Amino acid sequence: METSAYVLRTHVWFETSKGNMVFGLGRVLLLQKVQEFGSLNKAAQAMNMSYRAAWGKIRSTEEEVGGPLLVREKGRRGFVLTDLGRELLDSYTAFQNEVEAFANEKALARFPWSVRPYQDSDRE
Structure with missing residues (x-):
């Protein structure tokens, strides 16, 4: 070993209770890319997906959470995150970090090998 x-x-x-995706890492990455580029199209391209697929994911989440995640930037063609979009992005990121820290702590206590979080990985 x-x-x-x-x-x-x-x-x-x-x-959802029916198994439909609401929010997770993929949505987080998409919102981060929109924030970075100011463009859903560029965000989609950076993630190797079509604009239509990216827009569908955003719309699906918006319908489930009851509000917009993105709005058109005034005077421009791009998008910016709404307060709700930023809140979900920040909350999920903090939550995921807490889950990973807890999982790391438990893995170190239960397994006979060293464990390190993905963020510290050489693969990132």
Whole structure:
């Protein structure tokens, strides 16, 4: 058995009782890219998805959470995150960090090898 630290990966998302995706890492990455580029089209391209797929994911989440995540930037063609979009992005990021810290702590206590979080991984 290899004795170097293993990287612990967690993936947490929210879905409806029928199994439809509401919010998770993919939506977070999409919102981060929109924030970075100011463009849903560029965000979609950066994530190797079509604009239509990206827009569908945003609309689906907006319908579930009851409000817009993005709005058109005044005087421009791009998008900016709404207060709700920023709140979901920030809340999920903090939540995911807490889940990973808890999972890391429990893995270190239960397994006979070193564990490190994904953020510390050389793969990132």
